[in-house]
Every structure is written in C-alpha cells, then in structure tokens.
Amino acid sequence: MKDILKLGGILLLVTVVASAVLAFVNKETKPRILEQARLEKEQALTEALPMADKNAIVLHPDGYYVGYEDTTQQEVVGYALSAFGKGYSSEIETLVGIDTSGVVCGIKILSQTETPGLGTKIVEKRYGETSPWFQQQFINKSYNQLYLKKDKPTGTIDAITGATISSVAVTSSVQQAVESVVTQLKLGKDNH
Amino acid sequence: MSPFKEFIKGFYEQNPVFRLALGLCPTLAVSNSIENAIGMGLAATFVLVCSNVIVSLIRKGVPAKIRIPIYIVVIATFVTVVDLSMAAFRPTLHKSLGIFVPLIVVNCIILGRAEAFAGKNNLFRSFIDGLGMGLGFTFALIILGFVRELLGDGKLMGYPIMGPKFEPVLIFILPPGAFLTLGLLLGLFNWLDTKLKKE
Numbered sequence: 001m002k003d004i005l006k007l008g009g010i011l012l013l014v015t016v017v018a019s020a021v022l023a024f025v026n027k028e029t030k031p032r033i034l035e036q037a038r039l040e041k042e043q044a045l046t047e048a049l050p051m052a053d054k055n056a057i058v059l060h061p062d063g064y065y066v067g068y069e070d071t072t073q074q075e076v077v078g079y080a081l082s083a084f085g086k087g088y089s090s091e092i093e094t095l096v097g098i099d100t101s102g103v104v105c106g107i108k109i110l111s112q113t114e115t116p117g118l119g120t121k122i123v124e125k126r127y128g129e130t131s132p133w134f135q136q137q138f139i140n141k142s143y144n145q146l147y148l149k150k151d152k153p154t155g156t157i158d159a160i161t162g163a164t165i166s167s168v169a170v171t172s173s174v175q176q177a178v179e180s181v182v183t184q185l186k187l188g189k190d191n192h
Numbered sequence: 193m194s195p196f197k198e199f200i201k202g203f204y205e206q207n208p209v210f211r212l213a214l215g216l217c218p219t220l221a222v223s224n225s226i227e228n229a230i231g232m233g234l235a236a237t238f239v240l241v242c243s244n245v246i247v248s249l250i251r252k253g254v255p256a257k258i259r260i261p262i263y264i265v266v267i268a269t270f271v272t273v274v275d276l277s278m279a280a281f282r283p284t285l286h287k288s289l290g291i292f293v294p295l296i297v298v299n300c301i302i303l304g305r306a307e308a309f310a311g312k313n314n315l316f317r318s319f320i321d322g323l324g325m326g327l328g329f330t331f332a333l334i335i336l337g338f339v340r341e342l343l344g345d346g347k348l349m350g351y352p353i354m355g356p357k358f359e360p361v362l363i364f365i366l367p368p369g370a371f372l373t374l375g376l377l378l379g380l381f382n383w384l385d386t387k388l389k390k391e
Contacts, residue, residue, distance in 0.1 A: 018269040029280035036283045113291045117224030
C-alpha cells in the first residue's frame with residue numbers, strides 16, 4: 001500500500017510540475033499567438049483584395065468582408081470570405097476575394113495540415129514563382145469555372161496528381177463560397 | 193566508449209532508422225522531400241537532446257516501475273513547449289515545420305533513447321547520445337528524401353533537376369515507395385556491414 005502511495009505521489013509530482021510548466025508557457029505565448037493570427041488574417045485579406053485599400057476591408061455582419069477603394073468607404077471594389085473544405089487530414093480554410101463582377105481576384109489558403117509532399121502541394125510554389133500554382137488557377141475565373149476539369153466541362157481547375165481529396169476540398173469549398181456571395185449580392189451582369 | 197564514439201555511433205553503427213529500426217512511422221511519412229527531411233530531423237534532434245538531458249538529470253529520483261509514464265510526460269511536455277514557443281516567437285519557422293512538431297511525440301527514438309540510455313547515463317553522455325542519434329536520424333531521413341524526391345518528383349530541394357521532360361515515378365512519394373526505398377537502403381546497409389566485417 002505504501003509502495004502505491006509513494007509511486008502515485010511521484011507521478012502526481014511529475015504531472016503537477018509538467019502542468020505548471022505548460023500553463024505558464026501557454027499563458028506567456030497566447031497573446032503573441034493570437035496577434036500572429038490576426039496579422040496573418042489582415043495580410044491574407046490584402047492579398048485576397050489587392051485593389052482595396054488595406055485599411056478599408058471591413059467585416060460585414062453576414063460574415064463576409066467588404067473591400068473599399070479607400071478609407072472613406074464609399075466605393076466597394078470587392079468582397080472576400082473564408083471557404084472551409086474537408087481535406088484528407090485537415091479542414092482547409094481558404095480566403096477568396098472577388099471583384100464586383102464576381103470574378104476571383106485573390107486567393108490564399110490560410111490553414112491546412114494535409115499530407116506533406118502530396119496534399120501540401122496546394123500551397124507549394126514552383127521554383128522561381130511567387131505564388132502557389134494550384135491556387136493561381138482560380139484567379140480571373142467566375143464561379144461556374146471553379147470546378148475540376150475532370151468533373152465538369154466548364155471546369156478549368158487541374159487537380160493535383162495523388163492529392164485528389166485535397167484538390168477537391170479547396171475547389172468545391174471555394175466554388176460554393178463564390179457562388180453563394182455572387183447570387184446573394186447579385187453581382188456581375190452576365191455571370192453565367 | 194569515448195565521447196566521440198558515443199556521438200558518431202548514431203550515424204552508422206547504431207543508426208536509429210537503418211540499424212535500430214526506430215521512428216519508422218515519421219521516417220516513412222516525411223521523407224518524401226529533402227526539405228521535409230531536414231525540417232523533421234532537426235526538430236526531432238532538438239527535442240531528443242533536451243529530453244535526454246532532462247531524463248538524465250532526474251534519473252536518480254525516478255522509481256523504475258513508473259519510469260515510462262514519467263518519460264512520456266517529460267517528452268510530451270517538451271514537444272508542447274517547443275510547439276507553443278515556436279508559434280509565438282518564430283511563426284515563419286513554425287509554419288514551415290507545421291505538422292512535424294506534434295509528430296515528434298510519436299517518434300519512438302525519443303522514448304527509446306530515454307529508456308535505453310539517458311535513464312542510465314550522466315548528463316554529458318546523454319547529451320552527446322541525443323545529438324548523435326538525432327543527427328543520425330536526420331542523415332537517414334535525408335538519404336531517403338534524396339532518393340524519393342529525385343525519383344518521385346524529379347526535384348531536389350524543390351529544384352526541378354531532372355528537367356521538364358522527366359516523368360516522375362509517382363510511387364516514390366507515396367507510402368509504398370517509402371517502404372520500398374527504406375527496404376532497399378536497409379539491405380544496402382546490411383550488405384555494407386558484411387563487407388566491412390570481412391576486412
């Protein structure tokens with residue numbers, strides 16, 4: 001009995017010390033981590049809406065961002081929203097920006113933990129290029145072009161070989177997000 | 193064993209991947225490119241060295257019956273501290289290592305060395321052992337990553353060295369290719385060993 005108490009006591013001591021260390025580190029790092037996330041979101045929004053003033057991107061109560069030409073917020077130049085797709089091993093969050101005619105003008109994958117070397121190709125840059133080729137395919141497309149080539153005749157997106165699920169997750173979540181905003185706000189004159 | 197021998201054994205004689213067959217899960221998973229291999233290898237080495245040091249420091253006070261859960265708590269705490277600190281103070285590095293950091297917890301090499309070495313040896317030797325084993329692990333990952341990235345993707349460190357006409361043998365960046373490459377390399381190391389023993 002005494003043996004069990006002694007062993008239990010030592011384990012308790014170890015776990016209490018470990019918990020204290022973790023609680024301390026968590027408390028010290030939390031504000032910085034939250035700040036990093038906020039800065040990243042801000043950076044991503046300016047990438048998704050390059051034609052908007054970076055201080056004039058505002059969150060609308062319906063859940064999407066509205067980008068204005070300048071801080072007077074008189075002229076809307078675009079909209080941005082997050083699209084969530086179930087990837088192979090993670091939920092993939094993509095921020096997509098569209099202009100007032102409903103055409104994609106910016107896109108950035110914000111978070112994913114897909115298979116390194118395969119699914120992660122959705123964020124991979126080709127040698128010498130500045131942005132991931134897979135995501136570049138979405139630029140200047142309207143929502144009915146945002147399908148994989150193999151899925152629809154109007155589709156223009158090439159999937160990644162060996163990473164179909166990751167490709168589909170991004171493509172379909174972005175397609176649905178863009179279509180929903182375009183129809184809801186009745187954007188563009190002849191968006192077919 | 194001299195400190196130098198203690199360090200160098202992790203590269204060939206007791207290479208954790210090719211000799212001890214430890215940490216094979218992360219080895220197979222993240223050796224599909226050289227960049228991933230280096231990232232995982234260095235992160236794991238850092239955790240291994242630190243956990244070896246802590247385990248060695250507390251070895252006299254740890255009762256044998258509960259040493260395994262205690263080692264696991266130490267390792268998991270360490271990995272979490274590293275993960276949080278990196279996310280806060282080195283966000284770009286944290287982003288590029290990404291999933292590798294939590295993966296270190298399931299790397300058997302860390303628990304293996306804690307149990308087989310750090311729990312029974314002094315601080316200095318445990319440090320050296322951790323460093324040598326970790327770098328040996330990194331070395332093994334790089335060899336695998338070199339073969340798999342070159343044949344399965346036509347690239348080295350992201351650079352398309354095989355040119356645009358090369359049709360990559362896709363299987364090499366997938367799990368079956370990892371098994372194949374690892375098996376062949378294991379055979380190579382064994383063959384090398386018999387050759388060296390003959391001399």
